[in-house]
Structure formats: C-alpha cells, structure tokens
Amino acid sequence: MEGHSTLLLRIALGLYSFGLLDSLYSVVKQRRQLFRPALYAFVLGAILHALALAASSIEQGRFPVQTLQQMSSMASFFMTAVFLTVYARFKYESLAVFVFPLVFLLALAGALGGESGAASRPMLQWWISLHVALFLLGYAALFLTCVASIMYVIQERELKSKRPRAFYYRLPPLGKLDEIGYQALAAAFVLVTLGLIAASVWAFAKWGSNWLVDPTIALAFLTWGISFAMVFGRLVIGWRGRKGAYFSIAGCACAALTWVVNSGAHTFMGQ
Amino acid sequence: MSIQLIGMNHRSAPVEVRERLAVSEQDAAELARELTLAPTLDEALVLSTCNRVEFLASGVRGALREQILRRLRAPTNGAGIDEGALYTYTGGDAVRHVFRVAASLDSMVVGEPQILGQVKDAYQRARDAGALGGQLDRLLSHAFRVARRVRNETGIGKMAVSVSYVAVELARKIFGDLEGLSVLLIGAGEMAEAAAQHLHGAGASHLYVTNRTMASAERLAASCGGRAVPFDRLLELLQRVDIVLSSTGAPGHILSRGTAQGVIAARRNKPIFLVDIAVPRDIDPEINDLDNMFVYDVDDLQQVAAANMRHRQGEAEIAERIVDDEVEKILSRIRSRNAKPAIVSLNKRLEAIRKGELERFQSKLSGLSGEQREAVEALTRGIINKVAHHPIREAKRSASDPRSRITVDDFRRMFGLD
Numbered sequence: 001m002e003g004h005s006t007l008l009l010r011i012a013l014g015l016y017s018f019g020l021l022d023s024l025y026s027v028v029k030q031r032r033q034l035f036r037p038a039l040y041a042f043v044l045g046a047i048l049h050a051l052a053l054a055a056s057s058i059e060q061g062r063f064p065v066q067t068l069q070q071m072s073s074m075a076s077f078f079m080t081a082v083f084l085t086v087y088a089r090f091k092y093e094s095l096a097v098f099v100f101p102l103v104f105l106l107a108l109a110g111a112l113g114g115e116s117g118a119a120s121r122p123m124l125q126w127w128i129s130l131h132v133a134l135f136l137l138g139y140a141a142l143f144l145t146c147v148a149s150i151m152y153v154i155q156e157r158e159l160k161s162k163r164p165r166a167f168y169y170r171l172p173p174l175g176k177l178d179e180i181g182y183q184a185l186a187a188a189f190v191l192v193t194l195g196l197i198a199a200s201v202w203a204f205a206k207w208g209s210n211w212l213v214d215p216t217i218a219l220a221f222l223t224w225g226i227s228f229a230m231v232f233g234r235l236v237i238g239w240r241g242r243k244g245a246y247f248s249i250a251g252c253a254c255a256a257l258t259w260v261v262n263s264g265a266h267t268f269m270g271q
Numbered sequence: 272m273s274i275q276l277i278g279m280n281h282r283s284a285p286v287e288v289r290e291r292l293a294v295s296e297q298d299a300a301e302l303a304r305e306l307t308l309a310p311t312l313d314e315a316l317v318l319s320t321c322n323r324v325e326f327l328a329s330g331v332r333g334a335l336r337e338q339i340l341r342r343l344r345a346p347t348n349g350a351g352i353d354e355g356a357l358y359t360y361t362g363g364d365a366v367r368h369v370f371r372v373a374a375s376l377d378s379m380v381v382g383e384p385q386i387l388g389q390v391k392d393a394y395q396r397a398r399d400a401g402a403l404g405g406q407l408d409r410l411l412s413h414a415f416r417v418a419r420r421v422r423n424e425t426g427i428g429k430m431a432v433s434v435s436y437v438a439v440e441l442a443r444k445i446f447g448d449l450e451g452l453s454v455l456l457i458g459a460g461e462m463a464e465a466a467a468q469h470l471h472g473a474g475a476s477h478l479y480v481t482n483r484t485m486a487s488a489e490r491l492a493a494s495c496g497g498r499a500v501p502f503d504r505l506l507e508l509l510q511r512v513d514i515v516l517s518s519t520g521a522p523g524h525i526l527s528r529g530t531a532q533g534v535i536a537a538r539r540n541k542p543i544f545l546v547d548i549a550v551p552r553d554i555d556p557e558i559n560d561l562d563n564m565f566v567y568d569v570d571d572l573q574q575v576a577a578a579n580m581r582h583r584q585g586e587a588e589i590a591e592r593i594v595d596d597e598v599e600k601i602l603s604r605i606r607s608r609n610a611k612p613a614i615v616s617l618n619k620r621l622e623a624i625r626k627g628e629l630e631r632f633q634s635k636l637s638g639l640s641g642e643q644r645e646a647v648e649a650l651t652r653g654i655i656n657k658v659a660h661h662p663i664r665e666a667k668r669s670a671s672d673p674r675s676r677i678t679v680d681d682f683r684r685m686f687g688l689d
Contacts, residue, residue, distance in 0.1 A: 159444060160559060162571040164578045168444065169426060174542065175447035238539030241563040 005059065006111070008052035009073060013107045015045030016076075019100030026097055035093050038100065046080045049107070053077060063129035071136060073110025076103045078140035086144065086180060092172040095180075098147040127202045134195030135220075139259055141188035142227065146252035148181035149245040156242050181248060182234060189227045196224050223258045226251040273680070274410065275335045276365040277357055278318075278325030281379050284356035291352060292324040292343075300396035307402050309338055314407040316397040318372075320389045322379050327369060329406045332361065363602050366410060370594045373414040374421040375428070382427035382583045387418050410601065417597045424593060425586040430579035434572045435465040438546050439473050441575065442514055445544050445565055452513040453477035457505070457525070459491050460518030463548045467495060467516055479508055483519070506530070510537045515545045517553040524555045531558040538563075546572070603670075609679040610670035614663050616688050621655045662686070 022038035053074065056064035064070045083099040086092075151171050158168040171177075199220075230251050233239035239247060279289055294302060299317040306315035306326070311334035316327045328335040336359050343352050360368045371377045375386050394411045397403050403411075422428055431440040442449055452475045456467050459482065467478060478497030482488035485501055492499035500508060509515065509526070519525060526545070535543070540563045547554040547568045559566040567575075629636070629651065636647065666682045682688075 155444070159441070159565055162559075162567065162574055164575055164582075168578075169430065169582055173444045173447040175445060179447070238541075240540045241542065243562055244540075 005052045005055035005064075008048045008055065009107070009111050012045040012049040012052060013104070013111050015041040015048070016080075016100070016104045016107050018042070019045075019096065020104040023097045023100045035096065038096070039087075042080060042100070042103075043084065046077065046084060049073075049077045049080065062126040063133045065129050065132040065136065069110050069112065071110075071132065072106045074133065075136045075140060076106030076110060078137045079103045079106065079143065082137075082140045082144055082184070086184070090172070090176060090180060092176070092180075094151065094171050095144075095147060098150070099144075102143065127198060131195050131199040131202070134191050134198060138188045138191030138195060138227075139255065141184045141191060142252050142255050144184040145181045145188060145230075145248050148177045148184065149248035149252070152177040152181065152245040153242060153249070156245070178240060178244075181245070182240075185227065185230055185234070185248065189231045192224050192227055196220065220258060223255045226254050273332045273361055274327070274329050274365045274406065275332070275359070275361045276325060276327045276368055277336050277339050277359045278323060279356045279358070280323040280325075280377065283358055286321075288352060288356050289322075289324060292319075293321075294319045294324070296392060296396060299393060300400040300402065303397045303402035304400040306335075306338055309334065312338065314404040315402050316393060316407055316411070318390060318393040320386065323372070323377075325372070327365070327407065329404070363598055366601060367594060367598045369410060369414050370417045370597055371591075373411075373418040374590055374594060375418070376421075376587055376590055376594065380432060381587050382432075384428055387415070391415065406605070413597065413601050417594060420597070421590040421593050425589045427583055427586040427590055430582055432576050432579050432583070434569070434576055435462055435469055437572045437575045437579070438466040438516070438567070439469045440579075441546075441565075441567060441572075442470060442475075442544055443473070445542055446513060449474040451476050453479065453511065454514045454516065455479045455481065455508050455512040456491070456495075456497065457481055457515065457517040457553065458483075458519030458521075458549065459487060460548055463516040463518040463546075464491070464495060466546065466548070467497075470514060471496075475514065477512075479512060481505060481508065506534070509534045509543070513541075513543060515543065515554075516548060517546065518548040519553050521549070521553055522551060524553060526554045526558065528555045528557045528561070531555070531561060531564060535561055535564055548572075606670040606679060610666050610682075613679050613683050613688060614666055617659060617663065617666075617682075617686050620686065620688065621659055625651050625655055 018034070018038040018041035022034040025034050053064055056070070060066065063074070065074050079099060080103050083095065083103070086095065152174060154167050155171040155174055155177065158164055158171075159174065172180075230248060233247065234244065279292065281289075294317065296319070299319050303315040303317045306312050306317075306328060309330075312328050312330035314329045315335075318325045318327070326335060326339055328338075339357075340354065343354075368377070373387055373390050375382050375384065378386050390411070394403070398408070431437045439449075442452070446452060449470060452470075454467055454470050454475050454477065456463055456478065471478060478492075478495065479500050480488050480492040480495070480497045481500045481502050481504070482491070483502050485499065488499040488502075491497070505525075517525070542563045542565070545554050545558065545564065545566045547556075547566060550569065552568055554566055554568075556566055556568065558564050629647070636644070639647065662682065662685070665677060666679060669677045669682070670679060
C-alpha cells in the first residue's frame with residue numbers, strides 16, 4: 001500500500017515537471033507553446049496524486065497530513081485542484097506560470113522524504129488532521145489570491161502607463177483578476193475559519209486554554225485575522241484596485257510566514 | 272503541371288496601376304473561367320481587392336504569365352501596364368504567397384481580418400464557375416486552414432489598431448467582459464459615437480447621452496439607441512456608469528481632479544474608464560493618478576494603437592514560421608501525390624513497349640515452344656523491371672524529400688510520360 005502511494009506520487013511529480021518546464025519556457029521565451037501538453041500532464045498528475053493520497057489515507061486510516069512531507073504533498077494537490085477549477089472557469093494561462101512551479105516544488109518536497117517520519121510521532125487525531133487539511137486548502141486559495149493580486153498590480157501599471165508592453169498582452173484583464181482574487185480570498189477565509197474552529201474545539205477539550213499562548217498559534221490566529229481584514233476591507237470599506245492588491249499581497253506574505261513557522265506540529269503538542 | 276501566381280499588391284504598384292487591372296467579384300470568376308479555356312492552363316482563380324489583384328493557376332510552367340501579359344498588351348487595355356509592377360511566383364513560392372495572403376501577412380495592415388473572407392469569396396465564385404480542379408482546390412482549402420492556425424496560435428489579429436476599437440480593447444482589459452456595463456457619452460463627436468457603437472456591439476448594455484443642450488442629447492440618444500440625460504445630472508451619472516466617452520467643445524476641463532476624487536469615493540472604488548476624445552481635453556489628465564480611474568486621451572489611444580501594431584509585427588514573425596511549416600507540408604503532399612500516377616504510367620508505358628516489340632517479332636518467334644515463349648516473356652519483363660527499378664526508387668524518394676533536386680515533373684519529362 002505504502003509502495004503504491006509513493007510510486008503514484010512520483011509519477012504525478014514527473015507529470016508536474018511538464019508544468020515547471022512550461023513556466024520556465026514561457027518566462028525565458030515569452031511563448032506558451034508548451035502550455036497545452038503541460039495542462040494535460042497536470043490533469044493526469046492531479047488524478048494520480050489524488051489516488052496516491054487516497055491510498056495513504058486508507059493505509060493510515062486518516063488524512064495523510066501527519067508529516068511535513070505529507071502536508072507538502074497535500075498542499076500541492078490542493079493547489080492543483082484550485083488552479084484547475086479556476087482555469088476551467090476563466091481560461092487564463094498566465095496564472096499557471098506562478099502555480100505550476102510551486103505545485104512542482106511542494107510535490108517534490110512531499111515525494112523526497114518518503115513516509116519515514118510517520119512512525120516517529122504519535123498519529124494526529126482525525127479531528128486535528130481535518131484542521132490541517134482545511135488550513136492547507138485555505139493556503140492554496142490564499143496563494144491564488146496572491147498570484148491574482150501580483151498580476152493585478154502589474155496589469156494596472158501597464159494600463160496606467162498607457163504604453164502597453166509584453167505584460168499588457170499576456171495578463172488577464174483587471175476586472176477578472178479582481179474577481180479571481182476576491183473569490184479565492186473569500187474561499188480561503190471560510191476554510192481558515194473552519195480549520196481554526198476545528199482546532200480550537202479540539203484543543204479546548206484537550207488542554208483547556210494554556211495552548212493559546214503558543215507563539216505559532218498566535219500566528220495562526222494572525223493569518224485568520226489578516227484574511228478577515230481582507231474580506232472585511234473589501235466588502236465593507238470597498239478596498240479594491242491597486243491598494244487592495246498590495247494589501248492582499250502583504251496578507252498572503254504573512255500567511256506564508258505562518259506556514260513556514262507553523263508547518264511542524266505546534267510546540268505544546270509534545271507536552 | 273505547376274502552380275503559378277502573378278499579381279500586384281499595394282507594395283508593388285500604386286493604386287493608379289492596380290485599379291486598371293482590378294475587376295469586380297463577378298468578373299473575377301468569369302475571367303478565371305476564361306483563363307482555364309487556354310489549353311496550357313488547367314485551373315485558375317482571380318482575386319481582386321482594393322489592395323491586390325492576383326491570378327493563380329495550375330498548368331504548364333510559365334503559361335499563366337504568358338496569358339496575363341498577352342491580356343495586358345491587348346489594345347483594349349489602352350496603354351500597357353508596366354511589367355515591373357507585377358510579381359510572379361511558381362511552385363513552392365506561389366504556395367507560400369497564397370498562404371501569406373490568406374493569413375493576412377501580406378496585408379497593408381498586417382493581421383486585418385477581411386482578406387480571408389475575400390479569398391474565400393473568390394474561391395467560392397471560381398469554384399462555382401468551374402474554374403477550379405483538384406490541385407488549386409486543395410491548395411486553397413489548405414490556405415484556409417493555415418489562416419486559422421495563424422489566428423489561433425498567434426495574437427496577430429487580437430489587438431485593435433484603429434483608435435475607436437482601441438477604446439473597446441482597453442475597456443476589455445480593465446473590466447474583463449463588457450456584458451452589462453453602462454456607457455456615458457458626453458457631447459457629440461464622430462469618434463465618440465463610433466466607440467460607443469463598438470462598445471455596444473461588444474456587450475455594453477446601457478448607453479446614456481448627455482449634452483449642454485438637452486435637444487441635441489435627445490437627438491443623439493434617439494439615433495444610437497441611448498437615453499438622454501440632462502447635463503446637470505452629470506455627477507450623479509459618473510457615480511453609476513463604467514465607461515465615459517467625452518467629446519464636448521468645452522474650452523476647459525469639465526471634470527477636475529477634486530471632483531473625480533469625490534466620484535471614486537462615492538463609487539466605493541468601483542473602476543471607471545474615462546475616454547477623453549475632446550481637443551482641448553475635457554478630463555483632467557491627472558485623474559489617471561487616482562486609484563481605479565483610468566483616463567485615456569486621443570494621443571494615449573493612438574499610442575496604444577501603435578504599440579498594438581508593433582505587437583502584431585512580432586506576432587507576424589511567428590506566423591511566418593507557421594506558414595513555412597505548412598508550405599513544407601503541402602509541398603511534400605503534392606509531390607507524393609504526383610509520384611504515384613507518374614510511376615503507374617511509367618509501368619504502363621514500359622509494358623506497352625514490351626508488348627509492342629514482342630508483337631513486332633511475332634512471326635520470327637512463332638517457332639518457339641511454349642516453354643521457350645515463357646522464357647522470352649520472363650526475359651523481357653526482367654529487363655524492363657531492372658531498368659525501371661532505380662528511376663522509380665528515385666521518383667519515390669524525390670516525392671518525400673523536399674530538398675531533392677529531381678522533381679516528379681523531371682521524371683515525367685525524362686520518360687515522356689505526359
């Protein structure tokens with residue numbers, strides 16, 4: 001079983017590498033001739049990746065988010081799923097330039113370590129696995145918001161400069177970037193909120209309230225706070241356009257920081 | 272049989288010369304049919320547009336040029352046309368030219384979409400007139416596929432190069448799709464009206480028209496299907512609409528930066544696209560510095576049109592590579608199509624010679640036994656096969672190899688197969 005999931009993940013990784021190739025080619029050559037084959041490889045990769053995750057789920061009896069490797073793998077799968085969903089709707093190839101490499105790198109991180117770490121630590125309860133999975137999916141959506149915001153800033157500058165250069169022709173319209181960014185943000189907010197609720201309920205039941213002082217937990221709440229502020233700013237105050245995009249990018253950077261600091265188990269878990 | 276083309280375009284001849292050769296669509300098909308009446312020409316097509324007059328034919332090499340020059344020199348044509356204004360292409364070059372024309376790479380405005388329709392019309396009419404046979408038919412069908420490929424794989428026709436369309440393109444870049452957007456027309460100006468029509472055609476659903484004099488606003492609104500609104504409601508409208516086309520005769524700005532700040536705040540930062548077509552300008556250009564407000568004046572639009580033009584040129588280079596690729600494809604197809612019948616007719620011819628010779632010696636061979644007769648049959652057949660073996664192999668090879676120096680035509684000529 002374990003062999004199966006590892007093998008499937010490695011094949012998926014191989015397929016994702018087409019995406020990396022496409023991204024590099026389009027940055028260097030300014031052409032998207034490889035996009036179609038890369039997209040098909042990605043769809044196939046995502047299917048195999050899903051099978052790999054299902055295989056490890058069955059094997060372990062819970063979401064495969066027990067180790068850092070597994071989390072990376074899960075995150076890369078979510079990223080692919082989010083991208084394919086958005087692509088199916090909007091058909092903007094330029095999003096892939098950002099998404100493809102990250103998916104590849106996360107899948108690589110997931111495939112490299114194998115399953116070794118799993119045994120060294122007690123398994124996470126499925127309740128807390130759910131918390132991790134929700135957060136990962138939320139991060140994937142947030143990353144998309146970030147990509148859309150970066151593109152927004154670039155395209156906005158092209159339009160304001162009135163001297164269209166390469167980006168003007170290649171990037172999607174502002175209105176669509178705004179729509180993608182906002183919808184992804186709203187989804188991320190809901191997911192992070194649910195993830196946080198899942199974790200809090202579980203932690204209160206287990207440890208009472210002393211876990212709240214854990215610095216990584218504070219960061220997790222900060223991520224939630226940022227995404228809340230982003231949604232609130234957009235909905236209530238009407239933050240959008242360039243400043244809104246800068247704010248989104250900053251928010252995503254904070255969230256990425258949380259991910260880096262927080263991706264291991266929280267410190268209190270060992271207590 | 273070779274494909275040949277003779278013609279003139281906007282680069283080779285000025286309009287005074289082109290117009291003397293130009294014919295109407297109907298006459299073009301008639302002329303094509305007439306050309307095919309010449310024993311040396313099998314098929315013909317005539318394309319006549321405001322930028323080019325071209326004759327395309329298949330037949331004996333050089334026959335088309337001869338036919339056309341004879342027509343030009345005919346006394347009915349008045350003073351003859353300078354031959355230097357004409358270009359002639361044969362074989363692969365003719366194929367390439369047809370592909371480039373269909374893909375709009377040879378157009379005055381590279382990438383303009385009309386030419387493909389014009390070629391398709393000329394093709395349809397020539398076909399209906401019975402002037403096309405297999406070869407040109409296949410060539411043109413292939414040309415249409417090439418044009419489609421160029422359109423799909425390059426951005427050659429995507430970006431607007433005329434100012435009123437640039438406004439539409441920019442609106443698309445700002446809003447995404449224009450479905451359901453509303454447009455405000457301030458003042459009356461031809462270009463603003465044209466842009467409003469284009470925007471409407473692209474999906475913008477509401478059009479408001481305002482003017483200092485309500486009567487002219489009403490007149491314009493009636494003519495372009497909009498709603499006239501009194502000028503004093505301008506501010507209120509600016510808070511609602513998405514695209515503004517302004518072309519009043521006002522001496523100064525009708526929208527200042529300060530007012531615009533209030534407008535965008537009232538819109539809660541919903542983006543607005545302000546197109547200022549008036550000279551002197553109606554809208555303070557500094558408004559462009561405000562977030563979510565995009566101001567373009569006439570020069571800006573022109574600048575975008577020029578950039579699009581340069582972009583097209585870049586895309587055209589990619590398109591040229593696609594054309595090269597397709598020329599190669601069709602040439603090797605034509606060659607291999609030509610090789611098969613040539614080989615068949617060579618075999619037939621050799622067999623006829625063999626049979627003829629045997630017949631000639633019939634009386635002298637009458638004394639042979641059945642077995643000896645069979646031996647003579649085998650002997651003669653063997654000689655033929657051995658002699659024909661290498662030429663046939665070469666013909667097949669030349670058919671599949673575009674760089675081969677021997678063509679199937681050479682092969683036919685060598686064995687007198689026509």
